Amino acid sequence: MSETSSSEHQHKPDMDSYPGDKIFGWTSHPKAGFITFIAMIVICAALALASFVLPARHEYLHFAEFPIFYALYGFGAFAFVVMTGWPLRKLLGRPENYYGDEEDSDV
Amino acid sequence: MFKDPQLLLSVTNPGFIVIIAGILAYFVRHRIARGVVTIGGPLLGLLALAMHQAQGTPLASVEIMELTLVLYQVEKVAIVFGLAFLIAAVVNSIYALHTKDPLQDSMALIYAGAAIAATFCGDLMTVFIFWEVTAISSVFLILRSGSKEAYKASMRYLGVQILSGVLLLMGSAFIMGEFGSLEFSAFLTDGEGLKLGEDPGAIFLFIALGIKAAFPLMHNWLQDSYPKATHTGAVVLSAFTTKLAVYALLRFFPGEDSLIWIGAIMTVFPVFFAVIENDLRKVLAYSLNNQVGFMVCAIGIGTPLALNGAAAHAFCHIIYKGLLFMSMGAVMYRTGTTKATELGGLYRTMPFTAIFCLIGAASISAFPLFSGFVAKSLTMSAVGYEHMAVIWMMLLFASAGVLEHSGIKIPYFAFFGHDSGKRPKEAPFNMLLAMGIAAFFCIWLGFPMLGGVDFLYGLLPYQLEAQKYLDQDLWTTDHVLTQFQLLMFAAFAFIVLNRLKLYPPEKRGVVLDTDWVYRRPVYSSVVWLGAVWHRLGPAMTDSMQGVARRVYDRIEDTFSPKGQLSRGPLSSGIAIWTSIVLAIVMGLALIAGP
Numbered sequence: 074m075s076e077t078s079s080s081e082h083q084h085k086p087d088m089d090s091y092p093g094d095k096i097f098g099w100t101s102h103p104k105a106g107f108i109t110f111i112a113m114i115v116i117c118a119a120l121a122l123a124s125f126v127l128p129a130r131h132e133y134l135h136f137a138e139f140p141i142f143y144a145l146y147g148f149g150a151f152a153f154v155v156m157t158g159w160p161l162r163k164l165l166g167r168p169e170n171y172y173g174d175e176e177d178s179d180v
Numbered sequence: 181m182f183k184d185p186q187l188l189l190s191v192t193n194p195g196f197i198v199i200i201a202g203i204l205a206y207f208v209r210h211r212i213a214r215g216v217v218t219i220g221g222p223l224l225g226l227l228a229l230a231m232h233q234a235q236g237t238p239l240a241s242v243e244i245m246e247l248t249l250v251l252y253q254v255e256k257v258a259i260v261f262g263l264a265f266l267i268a269a270v271v272n273s274i275y276a277l278h279t280k281d282p283l284q285d286s287m288a289l290i291y292a293g294a295a296i297a298a299t300f301c302g303d304l305m306t307v308f309i310f311w312e313v314t315a316i317s318s319v320f321l322i323l324r325s326g327s328k329e330a331y332k333a334s335m336r337y338l339g340v341q342i343l344s345g346v347l348l349l350m351g352s353a354f355i356m357g358e359f360g361s362l363e364f365s366a367f368l369t370d371g372e373g374l375k376l377g378e379d380p381g382a383i384f385l386f387i388a389l390g391i392k393a394a395f396p397l398m399h400n401w402l403q404d405s406y407p408k409a410t411h412t413g414a415v416v417l418s419a420f421t422t423k424l425a426v427y428a429l430l431r432f433f434p435g436e437d438s439l440i441w442i443g444a445i446m447t448v449f450p451v452f453f454a455v456i457e458n459d460l461r462k463v464l465a466y467s468l469n470n471q472v473g474f475m476v477c478a479i480g481i482g483t484p485l486a487l488n489g490a491a492a493h494a495f496c497h498i499i500y501k502g503l504l505f506m507s508m509g510a511v512m513y514r515t516g517t518t519k520a521t522e523l524g525g526l527y528r529t530m531p532f533t534a535i536f537c538l539i540g541a542a543s544i545s546a547f548p549l550f551s552g553f554v555a556k557s558l559t560m561s562a563v564g565y566e567h568m569a570v571i572w573m574m575l576l577f578a579s580a581g582v583l584e585h586s587g588i589k590i591p592y593f594a595f596f597g598h599d600s601g602k603r604p605k606e607a608p609f610n611m612l613l614a615m616g617i618a619a620f621f622c623i624w625l626g627f628p629m630l631g632g633v634d635f636l637y638g639l640l641p642y643q644l645e646a647q648k649y650l651d652q653d654l655w656t657t658d659h660v661l662t663q664f665q666l667l668m669f670a671a672f673a674f675i676v677l678n679r680l681k682l683y684p685p686e687k688r689g690v691v692l693d694t695d696w697v698y699r700r701p702v703y704s705s706v707v708w709l710g711a712v713w714h715r716l717g718p719a720m721t722d723s724m725q726g727v728a729r730r731v732y733d734r735i736e737d738t739f740s741p742k743g744q745l746s747r748g749p750l751s752s753g754i755a756i757w758t759s760i761v762l763a764i765v766m767g768l769a770l771i772a773g774p
Binding site: 091092093094095096097100101106109110113114116117120121123124127130132133134136137141142143144145146147148149150151152154155156157158159161162165166167168169171172 | 451452453455456525527528529530531534535561564565567569572576577580581583584595596599603606657658661662663664665666667668669670671672673674675676677678679682683684687688689690691692693699700
């Protein structure tokens with residue numbers, strides 16, 4: 074049968090530091106979100122700039138030769154997918170016991 | 181032959197070795213000894229594959245009832261899939277070393293072995309036999325999680341899988357009638373596959389493979405069952421069933437036009453479901469659908485570059501998808517859940533699992549220097565070369581979607597995001613080791629100068645095209661830059677939407693999918709009919725008995741040894757009629773299942 078160890082070997086919640094803090098601790102810093110936001114702006118600006126600096130590329134589909142086509146498409150596609158999540162959830166979301174039993178209840 | 185183990189190994193289907201190891205594993209009750217069997221079996225299988233005598237000719241075959249079963253035949257493309265299956269079997273066995281369930285260990289290996297055996301056989305009847313073995317053995321991986329909903333899901337899963345097998349058998353019967361043999365060499369000539377509109381039975385084969393590959397509207401068995409499997413079972417399930425179907429499609433239907441659109445739709449629609457799904461293992465199931473879509477689309481295109489793309493994608497996908505399922509399995513094992521609403525901040529105490537998950541996420545997102553990039557690029561380029569603008573746009577859209585659900589959502593909501601307060605212990609060593617091996621492959625196969633890219637491209641069925649693509653297209657500045665642009669701007673969109681609080685928060689609940697049809701209206705109709713029957717029963721008994729008697733007479737007249745089907749040319753249709761009846765029965769069982 075399924076085995077889990079959910080209740081065993083738990084670290085104490087009140088411990089000050091954890092093994093993962095050394096690598097990922099910065100993600101919990103109050104300013105981490107803002108710093109990541111700025112870093113991404115810099116990275117994306119550099120990537121977009123590179124499209125204009127490098128020689129024009131050849132694509133088998135000509136509309137993709139527009140310098141920042143991939144950047145715009147990536148941003149647009151991602152935003153579209155996420156934004157459709159709002160109406161889709163209203164349309165398709167149901168309570169957990171919709172099918173008459175505790176659907177997906179963890180074991 | 182049997183006195184020479186080397187010779188014996190060189191003509192033994194590696195899948196048989198894994199199946200035998202699986203059977204043995206059930207009887208070995210000592211955990212460490214069982215571990216030796218479950219890891220040693222697939223390793224021995226790898227050795228057998230490395231020692232195979234020749235390609236393209238039967239290495240082992242038997243005659244049964246006028247049918248030739250080609251039990252072992254190695255083809256170039258089969259090596260790609262078989263090797264990936266064997267690696268996955270080894271890694272999965274390591275991952276499951278901590279479990280104390282001989283039945284599950286046994287079934288996991290039998291399932292893997294059957295998929296491998298089907299990959300390395302040379303006729304449809306042998307494929308059918310192992311097709312069914314994969315169906316039956318894999319059910320246990322869902323059942324063993326022990327919950328009521330897992331039991332119900334496993335029965336629905338079994339019904340769908342058996343239905344696929346029945347259709348495969350029907351298709352085989354037609355092919356037998358048309359070509360007089362079920363050997364691949366009889367109906368697949370010079371790389372040409374079956375033609376849907378021309379070859380009798382091809383449509384049944386196509387639907388059978390479509391069910392296993394989870395084509396749109398036939399897909400929901402996957403999201404229904406995989407997330408309900410055990411934490412190790414889901415990892416095993418993710419590797420074999422759909423990829424076996426992809427392999428079969430590649431062998432039987434390369435260049436089938438309809439697959440282009442089917443595959444493209446497969447890449448796009450799961451993206452929308454994944455964004456609102458709360459269970460992260462179900463998100464991975466949708467992601468699996470999306471990834472298989474790329475392979476199906478490539479098979480439909482059918483050019484050497486595209487078929488290389490399908491094979492390379494399958495190889496890498498088996499490993500990185502397994503890695504993602506392993507990381508979620510570790511979370512499940514330690515916290516008891518994979519619901520995004522109940523997770524977050526696990527990096528604190530599960531940092532290695534988080535790192536491995538991030539490597540899997542980078543690979544599936546096709547970041548340059550990871551395995552997904554070197555594989556998916558082949559398909560994207562093949563579509564571009566054919567100037568299929570709409571399909572290309574759909575696949576590019578799906579590539580951004582992959583980043584959303586597998587690249588960001590999975591690691592972010594499990595290991596980062598809001599702090600759930602959960603502080604579980606890091607995954608057991610064997611789980612970390614398995615994830616580490618898979619993560620190594622994700623990097624090795626994608627990073628230039630490590631030899632992995634050359635190794636992968638060296639495996640592909642069309643060598644000239646693979647080498648040309650590797651030398652001229654893969655690592656160009658344009659290619660790497662545009663891929664980075666696509667992914668980094670998509671990631672930037674996530675950050676912007678999150679900061680603006682426009683990203684839909686995770687909520688508990690279920691998301692309706694096609695299973696709603698048979699779990700709600702169809703099921704309700706059956707219940708209603710049952711109630712009506714119960715009330716009208718006494719009044720209708722006499723008339724129904726008469727009808728039943730006439731039906732029985734008719735069936736006897738048709739199916740009995742002296743019946744119509746045994747007379748003249750119809751006798752060859754027995755298998756077909758049996759298949760139809762069995763299909764109907766299985767269909768009813770499926771509907772009545774919930």
